[in-house]
Amino acid sequence: MAKDILNGRVIKGVTSRYFLDTKNGVKVASARKKLKIFGDILIGDLVEFIEERGTFVIEKVLPRRNTLIRPYVANVDTCLIVIAPVPEPDFLLVDKVLINCLVEGIEPILVANKIDLGSLKELKEYNGILDIFACSATDGEGIDALVGALDGKTVCFAGQSAVGKSSIINAILKTDRLQTDGLTKKIQRGKHTTRQTELLRVGSAYLIDTCGFSLLDTIDLKPEELRLYFDEFELLQPLCQFKACCHINEPNCAVKSEIGMSVSEGRYNRYKTIYNELVERKNNKF
Numbered sequence: 321m322a323k324d325i326l327n328g329r330v331i332k333g334v335t336s337r338y339f340l341d342t343k344n345g346v347k348v349a350s351a352r353k354k355l356k357i358f359g360d361i362l363i364g365d366l367v368e369f370i371e372e373r374g375t376f377v378i379e380k381v382l383p384r385r386n387t388l389i390r391p392y393v394a395n396v397d398t399c400l401i402v403i404a405p406v407p408e409p410d411f412l413l414v415d416k417v418l419i420n421c422l423v424e425g426i427e428p429i430l431v432a433n434k435i436d437l438g439s440l441k442e443l444k445e446y447n448g449i450l451d452i453f454a455c456s457a458t459d460g461e462g463i464d465a466l467v468g469a470l471d472g473k474t475v476c477f478a479g480q481s482a483v484g485k486s487s488i489i490n491a492i493l494k495t496d497r498l499q500t501d502g503l504t505k506k507i508q509r510g511k512h513t514t515r516q517t518e519l520l521r522v523g524s525a526y527l528i529d530t531c532g533f534s535l536l537d538t539i540d541l542k543p544e545e546l547r548l549y550f551d552e553f554e555l556l557q558p559l560c561q562f563k564a565c566c567h568i569n570e571p572n573c574a575v576k577s578e579i580g581m582s583v584s585e586g587r588y589n590r591y592k593t594i595y596n597e598l599v600e601r602k603n604n605k606f
């Protein structure tokens with residue numbers, strides 16, 4: 321008799337046991353040997369599994385919508401890019417993560433945490449470019465509004481160590497389940513407290529904590545493709561003298577003439593930095 325095919329989502333892996341979220345609660349399963357050989361079950365995967373002699377066995381991984389590396393997770397809808405007044409934000413990394421989200425078809429959201437400690441003037445550079453939420457994980461301000469934007473989504477958190485990613489998740493889950501830690505006193509940098517990857521269910525959303533900013537920080541684009549991922553350039557592009565203007569050294573560039581107006585200087589400078597990095601990488605390939 322054919323066995324019933326059951327459906328689940330991999331929320332955690334411990335050695336060769338996978339924790340599956342299913343409509344009947346969390347089940348622990350192993351995987352068919354052929355799946356293990358390729359090591360190809362990722363946190364976030366949607367899988368089919370069966371019950372066999374009282375144990376659960378994953379039979380098949382369903383096609384992935386996308387795959388992130390560092391941490392390795394599949395089927396992510398939204399990425400929260402978290403910044404805070406301390407540690408001092410690195411907006412070049414923010415922009416790199418934002419570009420990669422757009423490349424991967426992941427919705428980016430900028431979250432300014434620790435608003436109890438002050439505000440960030442650079443936030444206005446991102447008005448109209450992506451959704452922005454301000455919150456404080458310690459006093460709970462802005463957390464409900466953020467939760468409202470995450471309904472039904474699989475959400476990963478990116479951001480420098482110690483910006484408060486785990487703290488925000490704890491505030492959302494109303495627990496202190498995830499370990500958090502302060503800045504090392506001397507150097508105002510985080511300590512990379514979070515290390516394990518796990519999907520945490522809250523209502524109809526799944527949250528994925530990550531460690532640091534390693535997620536999505538290298539860009540794999542041709543230099544001339546980069547401009548497509550700076551939304552504020554889009555309307556100006558047809559006004560540049562050259563149709564294929566990359567807004568670097570070309571004459572009569574509408575983007576450059578808008579710097580300080582609809583194009584922020586910070587964003588433009590970071591565009592140039594990333595553009596030059598991509599040119600350098602391309603040259604090194606040959």
Ligand SMILES: Nc1nc2c(ncn2[C@@H]2O[C@H](COP(=O)(O)OP(=O)(O)OP(=O)(O)O)[C@@H](O)[C@H]2O)c(=O)[nH]1
Nearest residue numbers: 434457482484485486487500501502512513514532
């Ligand atoms: N004042 C203030 N402190 C906060 C806030 N959110 C987090 N913190 C503190 O910031 C420190 C770092 O928080 P974590 O949540 O561990 O930061 P993280 O981003 O998860 O760091 P990693 O796991 O290392 O990547 C902790 O001491 C928190 O208590 C906030 O909204 N306001």
Ligand SMILES: [Mg+2]
Nearest residue numbers: 485486513514
């Ligand atoms: Mg953490």
Ligand SMILES: [Zn+2]
Nearest residue numbers: 560565567573
């Ligand atoms: Zn131009």
